[in-house]
Each structure stands twice: as C-alpha cells, then as structure tokens.
Amino acid sequence: MALPSPQPVDPVAGLSIDTRLVRGGTRRSHNRETSEALYLTSGFVYPDAETAEAAFAGPEEGWIYTRFGNPTTAMLEDRLALLEGAPAVRATATGMAAVFAALMASVKAGDRVVASRALFGSCHYVVSRILPRFGVETRLVDPGDLDQWRDALRPGAAAVLFETPSNPMIDLVDIAAVAELGHAAGARVIVDNVFATAIEQRPLAHGADVVVYSATKHIDGQGRCLGGAVLGDARFVVEDLQPFLRHTGPTLSPFNAWVFLKGLETLGLRMERHARSAGRIAGFLAEHPKVLDVRYPRLESHPQHAIARRQMRRGGAMLAVTLAGGKAAAFRFANALRLADISPNLGDAKTLIAHPATTTHANVAPEERARLGISDGTLRLSVGLEDADDLLADMEQALAVC
Amino acid sequence: MNDISSPPTGKTAAAGRTWRPATQLVRGGMARSGFDETSEALYLTSGFVYPDAASAEAAFANKLQRFVYSRFANPTVANFEERLRLIEGAEAVRATASGMAAVFAALMACVKGGDRVVASRALFGSCQYILGELLPRFGVETTFVDGEDLDQWRDALAPGAACVFFETPSNPGLALVDVQAVCDLAHAAGATVVVDNVFASPLLQKPLELGADVVVYSATKHIDGQGRCLGGAILGTKSFVEDKLQPFLRHTGPALSPFNAWVLLKGLETLPLRMDRHVASAERVARHFEGHPKLAAVRYPFLDSHPQAALARRQMKAGGSIVCFDVADGKDGAFRFLDALAMVDISNNLGDAKSLVTHPATTTHQRLTPEDRARQGIGPGLVRLSVGLEDVEDIIEDVSAALAAV
Ligand SMILES: Cc1ncc(COP(=O)(O)O)c(C=O)c1O
Ligand SMILES: Cc1ncc(COP(=O)(O)O)c(C=O)c1O
Numbered sequence: 001m002a003l004p005s006p007q008p009v010d011p012v013a014g015l016s017i018d019t020r021l022v023r024g025g026t027r028r029s030h031n032r033e034t035s036e037a038l039y040l041t042s043g044f045v046y047p048d049a050e051t052a053e054a055a056f057a058g059p060e061e062g063w064i065y066t067r068f069g070n071p072t073t074a075m076l077e078d079r080l081a082l083l084e085g086a087p088a089v090r091a092t093a094t095g096m097a098a099v100f101a102a103l104m105a106s107v108k109a110g111d112r113v114v115a116s117r118a119l120f121g122s123c124h125y126v127v128s129r130i131l132p133r134f135g136v137e138t139r140l141v142d143p144g145d146l147d148q149w150r151d152a153l154r155p156g157a158a159a160v161l162f163e164t165p166s167n168p169m170i171d172l173v174d175i176a177a178v179a180e181l182g183h184a185a186g187a188r189v190i191v192d193n194v195f196a197t198a199i200e201q202r203p204l205a206h207g208a209d210v211v212v213y214s215a216t217k218h219i220d221g222q223g224r225c226l227g228g229a230v231l232g233d234a235r236f237v238v239e240d241l242q243p244f245l246r247h248t249g250p251t252l253s254p255f256n257a258w259v260f261l262k263g264l265e266t267l268g269l270r271m272e273r274h275a276r277s278a279g280r281i282a283g284f285l286a287e288h289p290k291v292l293d294v295r296y297p298r299l300e301s302h303p304q305h306a307i308a309r310r311q312m313r314r315g316g317a318m319l320a321v322t323l324a325g326g327k328a329a330a331f332r333f334a335n336a337l338r339l340a341d342i343s344p345n346l347g348d349a350k351t352l353i354a355h356p357a358t359t360t361h362a363n364v365a366p367e368e369r370a371r372l373g374i375s376d377g378t379l380r381l382s383v384g385l386e387d388a389d390d391l392l393a394d395m396e397q398a399l400a401v402c
Numbered sequence: 403m404n405d406i407s408s409p410p411t412g413k414t415a416a417a418g419r420t421w422r423p424a425t426q427l428v429r430g431g432m433a434r435s436g437f438d439e440t441s442e443a444l445y446l447t448s449g450f451v452y453p454d455a456a457s458a459e460a461a462f463a464n465k466l467q468r469f470v471y472s473r474f475a476n477p478t479v480a481n482f483e484e485r486l487r488l489i490e491g492a493e494a495v496r497a498t499a500s501g502m503a504a505v506f507a508a509l510m511a512c513v514k515g516g517d518r519v520v521a522s523r524a525l526f527g528s529c530q531y532i533l534g535e536l537l538p539r540f541g542v543e544t545t546f547v548d549g550e551d552l553d554q555w556r557d558a559l560a561p562g563a564a565c566v567f568f569e570t571p572s573n574p575g576l577a578l579v580d581v582q583a584v585c586d587l588a589h590a591a592g593a594t595v596v597v598d599n600v601f602a603s604p605l606l607q608k609p610l611e612l613g614a615d616v617v618v619y620s621a622t623k624h625i626d627g628q629g630r631c632l633g634g635a636i637l638g639t640k641s642f643v644e645d646k647l648q649p650f651l652r653h654t655g656p657a658l659s660p661f662n663a664w665v666l667l668k669g670l671e672t673l674p675l676r677m678d679r680h681v682a683s684a685e686r687v688a689r690h691f692e693g694h695p696k697l698a699a700v701r702y703p704f705l706d707s708h709p710q711a712a713l714a715r716r717q718m719k720a721g722g723s724i725v726c727f728d729v730a731d732g733k734d735g736a737f738r739f740l741d742a743l744a745m746v747d748i749s750n751n752l753g754d755a756k757s758l759v760t761h762p763a764t765t766t767h768q769r770l771t772p773e774d775r776a777r778q779g780i781g782p783g784l785v786r787l788s789v790g791l792e793d794v795e796d797i798i799e800d801v802s803a804a805l806a807a808v
Contacts, residue, residue, distance in 0.1 A: 040630045042622050043751030043758070049740035052748050053764035065750060066632055067500050093499040094473050096655030109515055109541040122473075122653040130653065134540035135515040216448050216473075224446045226472055226657055247528040247536065249502025251632050253659035331455040342458050345449030345471065352449070358459035 025078030095214020097250035098228030109135030179207030217347030274317035431484025501620020504634030515541030522549030585613030623753030
C-alpha cells in the first residue's frame with residue numbers, strides 16, 4: 001500500500017525485474033540501514049493529538065496499527081506490486097487467507113461463483129462449503145474446457161476463480177480466453193498464480209483482474225513461513241479488499257514479511273534453477289520405462305503445450321509423474337528417494353514429493369480424482385535447489401527399486 | 403548429529419496435584435524436542451517430513467496424530483495454545499493471526515445465512531463493522547442492545563438467536579455486561595455466547611466459569627504486553643473448536659505466525675507479574691485523579707463511583723489496566739492534556755509496558771455518529787489511558803503536569 005515513508009525511495013522506475021526484486025519498495029529509516037528493518041511493533045506513536053486525529057480521518061495517512069499496515073509489510077507489498085506490475089496489493093497471513101479475502105471482497109449473498117474443478121483442496125472447501133452457507137452459489141467446471149466455462153458463465157457471475165498450472169496435475173487454463181468470458185458475464189477474474197509465480201506468468205497482463213499467492217511457496221522458497229498476497233487494481237484493493245482485511249484481521253506478521261522480502265531478492269535466481277532442473281527431470285522421467293506419464297508445462301507431450309508457450313515464460317518447479325506400477329510402485333519410489341523429502345508442501349529449496357491420492361486429495365471421491373487425472377501411481381514433485389545431477393542420480397536409483 | 407525422533411517431553415504436575423496459575427504460565431504445555439532445550443523452541447517451518455509414504459497416508463487419514471502443515475497446527479503455536487488453554491480452564495483453543503481474526507472466526511463458526519446475532523452496542527470498532535456491515539451482506543442480521551440493560555437483552559433475545567457477542571469491560575467506556583445474567587438469557591434463546599475478554603485478560607475475569615461458551619482474545623494486548631506482535635485466540639468446548647471452528651480456520655487461513663506465537667508464549671510467563679503491576683498502578687492513578695478539578699469524571703471498574711461497581715467486584719478479580727478520564731473542557735481540554743504529556747505516548751494500542759493514551763472520539767471511534775458515541779459514553783472530553791509498567795509515581799507526575807496545562 002502506498003503509505004508514507006520516512007525516506008521515499010523509488011530507484012526502480014523503468015528498471016528490470018531482477019533489480020526490482022532487490023531494490024523495489026525499500027524504505028529506509030533515519031538510521032540509513034542497508035538491509036530492510038524489521039518493525040516488530042503493533043502500534044505507532046503520534047507527536048500530538050492533532051496528528052492522531054488526522055491519521056484516523058485521512059485515507060491511510062500515516063502508520064496507525066499493524067493490522068492496517070506496517071512498514072516492513074509495506075516494503076514487501078510494494079516489492080510484490082512492482083514485480084507483478086499490479087497497481088495495488090495487500091499481504092495476508094497465509095495463501096488461503098488471500099484466496100478467502102479476494103472472494104469475500106467480491107461476493108455477497110445471492111451471488112454466483114464459477115471456479116475450476118482443479119482447485120487446491122482448501123480453495124475447493126471455501127467455494128463449495130463455506131460460501132454456500134452464506135448464500136453464495138458455486139459452479140465448478142473442467143479447467144481446460146472453454147465450452148464449460150461459457151455455459152457456466154452464461155447466467156452471469158460475480159467472481160471466477162482458477163489456478164494455472166493446477167495442483168497437482170499441472171492442467172492449464174487459457175487465462176485470456178476465460179478472462180474474456182468472465183468479463184462478459186460481469187465477473188471479477190481471480191487467478192491463483194502459486195504454481196507459476198510472477199516470474200513465469202503474469203495473469204494481469206492476460207486479462208485477469210486479481211492475482212493471489214501463497215507466499216509460503218516460492219516467495220519464501222525455503223519452507224520457513226506462511227503468508228499470502230492479493231494483487232489487483234487500486235479501486236478493488238482500497239475499497240473492497242482493505243476493509244475486509246482490516247476488520248477481519250488475517251494479518252501477516254511483520255516477521256514473516258521480512259523473511260519474504262529477503263526471499264524475493266533471490267526469487268529470480270531460484271526460479272531459474274527450479275525451472276532448469278525441473279525441465280531436465282521431466283525429460284528424464286518421460287523417457288523411463290517405469291513411467292506412464294509426466295506432466296510438465298514445457299514438455300511437448302503436455303496436452304496444453306501451446307497455452308504454456310503463450311502464457312508462461314518457463315515451466316516452473318512443479319511436475320506430476322504417474323508410475324506404471326500404481327500405488328505400490330509410487331510408495332516404493334518415494335520411500336527409496338534420498339534427496340526428496342516426503343512432504344506435501346512445495347516451492348522449497350529442498351526437493352519434496354507427495355502422493356496426492358493418499359494425502360492432499362485423500363478426501364476427494366475416487367471418481368472425482370479420476371476426473372482430475374489423479375491416479376494411484378501419481379506423485380507430485382516439487383523440484384528443489386539441489387544440484388540437478390544429484391537429483392537425477394537419486395531418481396534413477398529409486399526407479400530401479402520400484 | 404542428534405536425530406530428533408524421540409517423543410516430546412515436559413514435566414507435569416505430580417499425581418493428584420495441579421499447578422497454580424503462575425506455574426502453568428511458566429511451564430504449561432512444554433513439549434521439549436530431542437535436543438532437551440530449556441526454553442521453548444521456535445519452529446519456523448511451514449511443512450513437516452514423513453519417514454515413508456505410508457506415514458503420510460496415515461496422517462492425512464487422521465490415523466496418526468502429528469504435525470502436517472503449519473496452517474493447521476505448528477509445535478510452537480500449539481505450545482502457546484496449550485498454555486493459554488490451561489490458564490483459561492477451557493477444553494480447547496485455537497490461536498489466530500490477530501484478535502479480529504479470532505472474533506471473526508468465532509462468529510463465522512456460529513452463524514449461517516438467515517441467522518441472527520444479538521450484541522452489545524459498546525463494541526470495538528472492527529467488531530462493529532463485522533456485525534453491522536459485513537455479516538448483513540451474507541444474510542446474517544444483528545440486533546444491538548445497551549450492554550448494561552438486561553431488559554434490552556431479554557427483549558432482543560425473545561425471538562431466539564444463533565449467537566450473542568459482547569465485551570466487558572467495554573472499550574473505551576468501561577461499561578460492564580453481567581456475564582452470568584446475559585448467558586442465562588442467551589442460552590434460553592438457544593444462542594452461543596461469545597465474550598471478548600481483552601480488557602480483563604485471562605487473569606482477571608473467567609467468562610467460561612460465568613457461563614459463556616466461547617472466549618476470544620486479542621493477544622496483541624496484555625498477552626504480548628510489550629507491543630510487539632499481533633495475535634488472537636479462541637477458547638471453548640472441544641466440540642465447538644474441533645467441529646465448527648477448526649474447519650473454518652484451516653481452510654480460510656488466518657494462521658498465527660510461529661514467530662508471533664513464540665513471543666506470545668514467552669509473554670505468558672510474565673503475565674501475572676505484569677497484570678499485578680498494571681492493576682496496582684491503574685487503581686492508584688484512578689483514585690489519585692478522582693475529583694481532580696480539570697476532570698468531570700474518572701472511570702475505572704473498581705472505583706465506588708463506577709455505576710456498576712458491585713457487578714465489577716462480583717465478576718472481576720481486579721479492575722484492569724485501563725482508566726478513562728472525562729476532561730472537563732471537552733475536545734480542546736483533552737487535546738491540550740494529550741499534547742502536554744511528556745512521557746506517556748499518544749498511541750491507539752493498549753495493554754503495553756509503555757503507558758499509552760488515546761482520544762477515542764477523534765481516533766478509534768471517529769467513524770461513529772456523535773449520537774452513537776454519546777450512547778456509548780464517548781464524549782468529546784473522553785481520554786483512554788492504558789497504564790503501563792513504568793514506576794507509578796512517574797506516571798502520576800506526568801499526568802498531573804499535563805492536567806495542569808489544560
Ligand atoms: C495452488 C495453491 N493455492 C493456495 C494455497 C494455500 O496457501 P497457504 O498454504 O499459504 O495458505 C496453496 C498451498 O497450500 C496452493 O498450492
Ligand atoms: C476489545 C478488543 N477486541 C478486539 C480487538 C482486536 O484485536 P487485534 O487488534 O489484535 O486484532 C481489540 C484491539 O484492537 C480490542 O481492544
């Protein structure tokens with residue numbers, strides 16, 4: 001948020017992304033610190049009662065209370081906005097807090113939401129269980145099928161929600177096409193850009209209205225802290241989103257914000273390594289006889305390869321691999337890996353592997369899992385920052401025993 | 403290197419004995435890792451690893467109790483939660499990113515579209531926004547009553563309600579709600595009673611013992627106590643917390659950072675010391691300035707002049723850390739007083755080691771109409787003083803000098 005700074009700095013106008021990630025949003029105190037300060041304070045003091053009155057009367061004039069805004073959190077927010085090319089942004093306690101707030105700021109009882117079926121589990125719970133309890137109706141569609149989007153949007157809708165690439169099967173949504181259908185229906189188009197990151201994909205440039213992140217993933221990038229962000233136009237953020245966040249309080253700790261702020265400085269480097277290693281591993285697995293299928297946006301065999309080329313810069317860190325030997329083979333493979341931890345998180349420096357059918361998607365009915373393309377032999381791999389040759393050797397030995 | 407695979411350890415009270423509150427606040431919920439650390443570890447991790455795929459499957463099927471993801475639960479946050487649960491005497495607890503996240507989640511877990519809430523009018527501004535503006539957009543209506551008036555509660559609850567919400571003492575008017583009497587009325591109406599216990603803190607008032615179903619805190623205030631971190635907590639029955647609250651929190655994500663939880667956990671260790679000092683100093687300040695010629699009134703729950711002094715003594719152990727002054731000369735007098743303070747900071751937070759002062763009519767309660775402010779006892783001369791941990795003589799000297807300047 002554009003809150004006043006003790007030392008306004010805008011050294012990044014016109015500069016490239018990598019520079020923005022290191023310098024964007026920095027606000028220095030009178031101590032002229034090099035690295036960004038961590039403001040572990042809930043409140044702020046005023047020189048006199050008149051200033052306090054003006055702070056509460058004005059639109060976001062001055063620092064008031066960390067639930068509304070905090071200098072460290074604001075530095076993170078500004079850096080994220082510069083990276084995304086978004087006019088406004090608010091950080092949140094988690095990615096789910098970002099998704100929930102973006103939706104709650106867009107709908108009211110009686111409204112309709114149209115969402116992709118291939119949603120992260122908690123997003124699915126929010127649109128199909130929580131919102132209906134408060135009079136909001138949700139329609140789910142297959143993400144790749146534009147006819148379904150068109151039909152579902154025909155009666156009009158208040159919001160559209162999808163993620164691309166999706167978790168865990170790396171299905172893509174044609175952002176520009178769905179945004180156009182969404183706008184024709186009067187909907188606000190919200191894109192969960194967690195799997196791609198802003199480095200690889202800019203939904204706003206393809207017509208989306210709002211982008212949400214789980215900063216827990218690549219923005220932290222080292223598995224330390226939870227966080228989230230919502231980015232969009234200033235009217236949405238200031239008028240619709242900010243009152244919801246300010247009063248319902250899913251506030252990001254300034255400590256977490258500081259971790260993310262420093263995480264952003266290496267995001268470009270990390271995504272480049274993630275994507276290069278993931279591409280090599282995807283290629284290796286696709287050739288292996290024990291592998292039935294590999295899903296990675298930049299593999300020619302991906303059914304939506306053309307969309308990936310159009311809207312993504314590279315393929316990202318995530319891939320889905322389905323082994324020929326079903327659940328038993330998948331378990332043996334995961335257990336035999338020495339360099340991949342079994343953990344359902346993702347976007348970490350450490351390579352992580354998960355078996356969706358028995359963990360993240362265990363509560364999804366088998367028919368619905370099949371519809372999403374998740375089989376018992378499917379594993380989700382979050383490729384880390386270890387040396388790619390070490391990772392390939394590890395995969396090879398693990399495949400040999402499964 | 404030591405592999406931390408041994409189960410967490412921590413001493414517990416000897417058989418047949420229970421620890422007293424001050425002991426619980428230092429030792430409750432201790433769960434040491436295999437490194438046998440003395441002070442509680444800070445688990446700055448979002449995820450957790452599994453030894454094999456079958457353990458991950460068992461954990462997701464709820465057949466194995468363990469940490470899965472920090473949005474659901476985290477060892478440091480769990481330690482904070484358990485310590486707070488023990489001191490409140492509640493069956494279950496969940497921590498949140500802020501006090502407002504606690505209030506919002508507690509309400510959302512109680513109601514659905516078409517339901518009704520009955521709440522006291524004297525609410526913290528953001529609580530008022532949730533009940534008065536946000537929930538109506540989702541089909542939930544609220545009837546506001548004057549919290550002190552049992553007849554109004556009775557009338558408003560007569561048609562039934564899903565939820566009752568109030569804070570006592572109220573911010574900033576220090577009006578009280580008779581917890582026991584309102585709980586009786588609410589339960590007869592089928593409502594779940596949610597009490598915001600921020601002003602009293604868990605040490606001075608026990609809403610659950612007085613009949614409330616759910617207690618919410620802004621841990622930002624006395625639990626941190628040194629103005630560092632935001633946080634909140636919701637305490638209630640196991641069935642409320644596990645069946646209604648947890649799904650909402652888990653999926654909508656107002657999770658407390660383990661870093662904040664660690665600060666709040668260590669804050670609990672000194673809570674009794676700090677509250678004793680806050681209370682002694684606040685009471686001293688209230689008595690010292692009662693009758694001061696520049697003040698039309700001094701409000702403090704344990705002053706005999708408080709209109710509900712008898713109720714305060716019945717349901718509170720002490721009067722808390724907040725004192726309010728009605729400065730005789732209205733807004734001008736209040737501003738001159740604030741601007742003349744040499745030590746006490748002008749800041750809208752409260753429950754801090756540092757004494758803080760606020761003029762509610764022009765800051766925290768600016769959004770209200772003058773009539774609504776008047777109804778809540780917030781006149782133009784009202785000043786809220788959060789009495790800190792400085793030497794009380796320094797506080798009294800600073801306030802005296804500033805009043806002389808009015
Ligand atoms: C695609 C996607 N969206 C949203 C989330 C939620 O983020 P968080 O866990 O930070 O709440 C996650 C991960 O958990 C995710 O993978
Ligand atoms: C009575 C009361 N309830 C709730 C809150 C909200 O707590 P937080 O600021 O931690 O969200 C506050 C303080 O801000 C408060 O004074």
